[in-house]
Amino acid sequence: MPRRHSRFVRIFGTIVFAVVTVLFAALIVNAFMNGGKPLTTLVPKGPSAQSIQNLVLPVFAIAGVVFVGVMGAVVFISWKFRETDEDDPEEFPEQVHGRTVLEIGWTILPALILAGVAVGTVVTLLELNKKDPEAIQVEVTGQQWWWQYKYDLNGDGNFDGAEDITTATEMVIPAGRPIEVTTTSNDVIHSFWIPGLNGKKDAVPGLHSPLKLEADDPGVFRGQCTEYCGLSHANMRMLVRALPSEEYDAWVKNQLKGHEAQPSGELAKEGRKTWESLCAQCHVIKGINDAKIKDNPPPLVSGVAPDLTHLMTRGTFAGSIFNLYADVQSTSPNSNGDQLGTDPTDVAAAGNPGAALTGGKVDEATVNRTALEAWLRNPPAQKPMYAQGGRGMPNLGLTEVQIDQLVAFLTTLN
Numbered sequence: 001m002p003r004r005h006s007r008f009v010r011i012f013g014t015i016v017f018a019v020v021t022v023l024f025a026a027l028i029v030n031a032f033m034n035g036g037k038p039l040t041t042l043v044p045k046g047p048s049a050q051s052i053q054n055l056v057l058p059v060f061a062i063a064g065v066v067f068v069g070v071m072g073a074v075v076f077i078s079w080k081f082r083e084t085d086e087d088d089p090e091e092f093p094e095q096v097h098g099r100t101v102l103e104i105g106w107t108i109l110p111a112l113i114l115a116g117v118a119v120g121t122v123v124t125l126l127e128l129n130k131k132d133p134e135a136i137q138v139e140v141t142g143q144q145w146w147w148q149y150k151y152d153l154n155g156d157g158n159f160d161g162a163e164d165i166t167t168a169t170e171m172v173i174p175a176g177r178p179i180e181v182t183t184t185s186n187d188v189i190h191s192f193w194i195p196g197l198n199g200k201k202d203a204v205p206g207l208h209s210p211l212k213l214e215a216d217d218p219g220v221f222r223g224q225c226t227e228y229c230g231l232s233h234a235n236m237r238m239l240v241r242a243l244p245s246e247e248y249d250a251w252v253k254n255q256l257k258g259h260e261a262q263p264s265g266e267l268a269k270e271g272r273k274t275w276e277s278l279c280a281q282c283h284v285i286k287g288i289n290d291a292k293i294k295d296n297p298p299p300l301v302s303g304v305a306p307d308l309t310h311l312m313t314r315g316t317f318a319g320s321i322f323n324l325y326a327d328v329q330s331t332s333p334n335s336n337g338d339q340l341g342t343d344p345t346d347v348a349a350a351g352n353p354g355a356a357l358t359g360g361k362v363d364e365a366t367v368n369r370t371a372l373e374a375w376l377r378n379p380p381a382q383k384p385m386y387a388q389g390g391r392g393m394p395n396l397g398l399t400e401v402q403i404d405q406l407v408a409f410l411t412t413l414n
């Protein structure tokens with residue numbers, strides 16, 4: 001008795017095949033539509049990302065041709081040589097062996113394709129890793145769950161000199177100039193990734209790994225830690241702010257300053273006192289406790305908390321998950337409708353410090369007090385952290401009066 005598939009099985013199989021094909025095609029098309037995706041890898045905004053793109057597109061095209069060719073052949077052959085009513089299921093098919101030209105062909109062709117891809121890959125890698133004597137040196141350190149940036153401005157190989165900069169959460173760079181980043185970590189393995197500017201680079205404790213970045217134009221570029229690093233891994237974002245050259249120079253000049261003088265205003269003066277008694281064991285404000293903290297590192301696994309010297313020059317805080325400046329309406333909200341802008345020229349979406357970015361006056365009306373107060377009231381409620389284990393900022397049980405004082409003081413840190 002010949003074995004036959006029922007009509008039902010055949011129709012069902014055809015439908016499943018069609019659905020899978022359509023879904024797969026939709027997946028590919030969706031991947032190439034960039035609207036609303038701040039972390040797209042397909043819209044390069046700098047030379048390194050462009051080199052990667054120049055490699056990815058042809059490789060993807062070749063892979064696509066191979067995929068369609070092989071799958072097409074599989075479908076065609078399955079259909080052409082399918083079992084029909086005339087076939088005798090007991091019959092043993094004719095055995096064929098040896099087709100030298102074909103065998104050599106399908107051995108050599110893949111080898112040639114892979115060799116071509118390898119050449120392209122090696123050339124791209126060399127290009128991405130080329131040293132640039134003009135580059136600005138920035139050491140990027142990951143820790144649970146935020147990023148620290150140190151700039152070696154005079155190129156002496158030391159990142160902690162008086163003429164160097166330490167900052168957190170946001171990396172500020174001049175547009176059109178190469179930056180040589182070195183990634184490392186203070187606790188577990190993280191991974192630094194700004195898809196608009198380059199690929200990923202793991203941040204591994206004890207290792208210093210190079211990564212070149214450059215933004216073609218001013219704007220803000222989003223990133224996300226891409227190596228699972230514990231509780232708030234998903235809330236460990238990064239933000240690169242590329243500025244026109246003169247604005248960057250002004251930013252540098254301001255970052256080099258400290259805060260020796262008392263702030264003006266009674267509330268802010270009280271806030272400074274509260275800060276010195278409750279916060280100074282962890283956070284540095286240059287001019288106030290930078291010397292002291294060197295001998296008494298913070299009680300944290302990473303041994304460091306974000307530098308707050310120029311807090312108000314940043315648009316975001318706590319791993320770039322909250323806007324420090326009022327939730328200005330983004331002109332390019334992402335597909336979830338939130339404020340993670342997708343357009344690098346949409347600076348407001350990343351919290352806009354305005355004049356404060358380069359040391360000018362903080363416009364208090366635009367400060368996102370709600371988010372800042374909520375953070376001080378109970379940080380682990382805003383962002384999951386394991387503070388009792390020395391990972392993250394603890395709830396310090398501040399009173400509303402202390403919070404008001406602290407906000408008054410913090411908003412003087414331009």
Ligand SMILES: [Cu+2]
Nearest residue numbers: 190225229236
């Ligand atoms: Cu991480």
